[in-house]
Structures are given as structure tokens and as C-alpha cells.
Amino acid sequence: MEADGFVRRRRMTAETTGNDPGVAGASAGAEVRWLGGRFWGVSETIVGSLSPRIGGEMELQTVDFNRSAQDAQTEDSEPDYEGLPQGASTSTHMWAGAVAGIMEHCLMFPFDCVKTRMQSLQPAPAARYRNVMDALCRIIATEGVWRPMRGLNATAVGAGPAHALYFASYEKLKKTLSDAIHPGANSHLANATAGCVATLLHDAIMNPAEVVKQRMQMYNSPYGGVMDCVRAVWYKEGSGAFYRSYTTQLTMNVPFQALHFMTYEYLQELLNPHRQYNPLSHMISGALAGAIAAAATTPLDVCKTLLNTQESLTLHSLSPSQGPGQGQGQGAHRQISGLAHAFRTVYRLGGLPGFFKGVQARIIYQIPSIAISWSVYEFFKYGLTKHQNDKRRSQ
Secondary structure, eight states: OOOTTOEEEOOBOOOOOTTOTTSOOBBSSOEEEOOSSOOOOOOOOOOOBOEEOTTSOEEOOOOOOOOOHHHHHHHHSOOOTTSOOTTTHHHHHHHHHHHHHHHHHHHTHHHHHHHHHHTOSSOOGGGOOSSHHHHHHHHHHHHOTTGGGTTHHHHHHHHHHHHHHHHHHHHHHHHHHHHHHSTTSOOHHHHHHHHHHHHHHHHHHHHHHHHHHHHHHSTTOOOSSHHHHHHHHHHHHOGGGGGTTHHHHHHHHHHHHHHHHHHHHHHHHHHOTTOOOOHHHHHHHHHHHHHHHHHHTHHHHHHHHHHHHOOHHHHHHHGGGGOTTOOHHHHHTOOOOSHHHHHHHHHHHHHHHHTTTTHHHHHHHHHHHHHHHHHHHHHHHHHHHHHHHHHHHHO
């Protein structure tokens, strides 16, 4: 039997004759409090005592104790944190997901800024970097120590609700589809499908925040702050600008998340087959899943960055090809819209290598990012589940 610090109360009595001291009696109102640790095993001995009544009469009460050690252990043991109490699982997943999303984006934000800069197709001479660390050091040295953090508040505001829906919908769909496709076992098809559906909800909330964030991350960004960026984009390009890259974002994130979740769940089967709370396995599985998914979807991420930022130098470089009737000024105001247009632009300006600009920064960003996300999510899911279980038992 596993105690785990819970209060156990059992009333037990047994029959006796005469004054035989060897007869086992019953315990009435005995209260045992187990503190700390876990104690395995069940005692089959029934400890008894006599209960006096008013008037001096002694009466014995008998209660049969028929529960086996295995049944007691099943009832008293702490449930697996993957199987949450009914009515609490959705809120638990949402809270854990929100905290994980905010921490993931905040901790890795400087590297996200570097990734955005290195994906620029036509960077200014002062914004051409050799590698990730060179970019980060030069940004801090030339633009200030807080420059890599510009746009963080917009990301944090979007990441909370986006990741809450993301993890909650994934967990719910994963369980539902796994039970339908392969009852009692893990299903890669269910994991991939649940991840794709969760991405639709996540990106619907996160896409406007991504637009603002990436515009503030670019070199020589003209915006003074988040609200200034939001107002400028709204008045100059309309509300549709916040979702201009949505289809591209989905085109990138659907295969990304399918690979991500399939790899993560597969590695969990290898490293953590009993699906217990194991921080090291969550971290390793998340890191490897993030690296594989990030490398495979970098070309789509380059196109997404181009659609979000609408780099002025890139737009200027496209102007000579607009035809004899269009001048430089008109070309400068041309906007890149749609995934197909973004693909053509990337290929025209960078060739095939252009689709892998910033791949190093993207992988370096995603490895710790996904590891942090899963580690924090599983930690808070475990903690909140344990709290819900304790509360349920106390009631």
C-alpha cells in the first residue's frame, strides 16, 4: 500500500471470548497519519481494542476486513499523471501549456531575433552575419543589450493563450484518436493528426503576434514599440496584413508539428515506456524532435519570414522586373503575398541555398526551445495533476 502522506482511517473489530489476551480485537476510531516517502506492502493483521459504552457495559463490534493487498494498493496508490481526474484534465493541460509557451518564447527570444535577421534575403551591409554567435554579439554591441528582446511583450501575450489551446487540444485529440485507432497503445497517426489540428488553433492566435514580433526584430526597424507597429501595419496595410502569412504558417507548421509530435512520442516509447514523470526523457525527446522538425521545414520558414517582414530592400530589388510601365517607386510599394509568390521571390534572389538561410540558427533555436517547452509542460502537468488528486482525496 502506498501512503504518500495521506490520512488513513479504518474501523476494525473482531470477535473474542472471555479474557483471552491472544484474541485480536478491533480498532474503533484509530487514526494513523503517514508522513513523507512511500511505504509499500499491506498489513493483514487486525489490531483491536475494546470500546467502552455509557453505563460501564463492554460491547464488541465486528467488521470484516476482506480487502486483499492488491486491491488496497490499487485504490491507494497515486494515479499515473497521464490519466487525470475527470473534469480537471482540460484546465490542467491549458495552464501547463500556457506557462510552457511563455517560458519557451521568453527564454529563447534573443536567438529567435538572430534567426529572423539571418533569414533576410537582402540584408543591409551592417546586418550580414557569419554565424549565430557573431550575430548576437554584433547586435548587442552595435544596437544595445536590449535590442534582441524587442517584440518580446507581443510574443508573451500571444504565446499564453496560443499554447494553452495547443496542448489542451492535442492531449484531448490524441487520447480520443488513439482509443479509436489503436486502443490501449500509442498511435503515430493519432499523434500526427492531433498535432495538426492543434496547430490550426495555435497559429490562429499566434500569427498576428508573429507579424509584430518579426517586424520589430528586423535591422533598422522603424517602429518605436509594439503598439506603434500594430497601428502602422493596420493603417498602411490593413487588418489582412496580420494574417498574410497564415496559410504559409500552416503549410510550415502542419508538417513541422506532425514530425515533432510523432518523433517526441516515439522517443518517449523508447526512453520512458511507462510514461512516468521523467524530466530527462522529456528534455531529450523534445530536443531531438525539435531539431528534426526544424531542419525539414526551414524552406517554409524562410518564406513565412519574408511574408511577415515585407523587407524593403527585397521589395526594391524586385522593382526592375515589374515591366517597362512601372517605375522604381511603384516597385518599392509592391507587396509579396501568398506562398507561391514568396517561393518565387526566394528562388529568384537566393536560388536553392536561399531556402535554407538561417537553418543553423533555426535548429539552434528549436532544440532548446522544444526541450524547454516539453520539460516545463510536463512538470506543471505533473504538479497540477498531483494537486488535483490530493484535493479529490481530501474531499
